[in-house]
Amino acid sequence: MILTALIADDELIARQLIKSYLSDAPHIQIVGEASNGSDAVLQTIQHKPNLLFLDVQMPELNGFEALKELWPHHQPYVVFVTAYDKYALKAFEVNAIDYLLKPFDEERFRQAIDRVVSRIGPQPPSELTSLLNELLRDKADERETYLKRMLVKDGRRMSFVKLSDVLYLHSDSNYITLQTRQQGHIVYESLTLLEQRLDPSTFVRINRSYIINLDYVVEVETYFNGEYHVKMTNGQVLKWTRFYRDNIKAFYAKKE
Structure with missing residues (x-):
């Protein structure tokens, strides 16, 4: 089974690193790259990848804001990528979702891939959907936000x-x-x-x-x-x- 993946990160080096690690994963095909949150939303809806590598800190829309925009249209498996350990929430420690804390090495990347691929199916499991919905609610509660x-x-x-x-x-x-x-x-x-x-x-x-x-x-x-x-x-x-x-x-x- 060939899986499709999209990489969303504002750092070119980070995107290149993920692409390099994925080059040894013939069962995963990269269908797009995005350097900001808005482009990540548009490309995810357009390409509908199975897997989304999503940076938390991006211009225009951060990772959580981008996820709120795209989730009603397409629900991929998500691996969060962040340079800040405060975003490496314990809630990500379930089999349905993972995070990569920068800088990460190839071994840690493989663990994340194996973790997600072992659970992947036609749709994300209910625990992933529930987790992300809860996460998005929590992020929204941090401050009063309105549509922009x-x-x-x-x-x-x-x-x-x-x-x-x-x-x-x-x-x-x-x-x-x-x-x-x-x-x-x-x-x-x-x-x-x-x-x-x-x-x-x-x-x-x-x-x-x-x-x-x-x-x-x-x-x-x-x-x-x-x-x-x-x-x-x-x-x-x-x-x-x-x-x-x-x-x-x-x-x-x-x-x-």
Whole structure:
């Protein structure tokens, strides 16, 4: 059985070392390399490797953040790679997952490979999924974090849209349009669930169908029956309904 692997590490030397060690493993085929967290997510979703060597400290997205992005789309076996022993958590000491503490030698690398390959199957075992879910929850609890980007798909191409570039989010049935100054991007998501993952100091729900980015609001004008008209920088005028009028406080707090 030929297994596929992807190497995600911002250090070229580290990627070359892993490639060198894998050259003696004919049953493992390298399908891609990534030097930052965002690229690691995109390539993992694109190539769907069985095995992911994932550096913890990377630019754009760290290893844990990258894993949170890709996990709903593809769930590979993961070997974490880190230069900091504080990330070598005891929780990794299960047969389904491993870590490599830099600098590691070939013997330690072989142990990690043997450990994962001995358990590999069509899907990661339930203990790996549970462990990673718990790990991601723990990392999220360390500080309050909000979405900074979203993965969008256009045909066979995938890319990230920075939420700081989004003027507003518009829900229509079972999909949401992320509207930037240049274009709209479609994602299949619930607006209510997505709202919980957005920074409330920047993104505010103004009616059942719209969440706006306060950074792109030109003015708010009072309307009839306790409602408001919101003018965005692209000229779009949206209605801030009475049901959500308490959220107007966020607008004034943003302007102070």
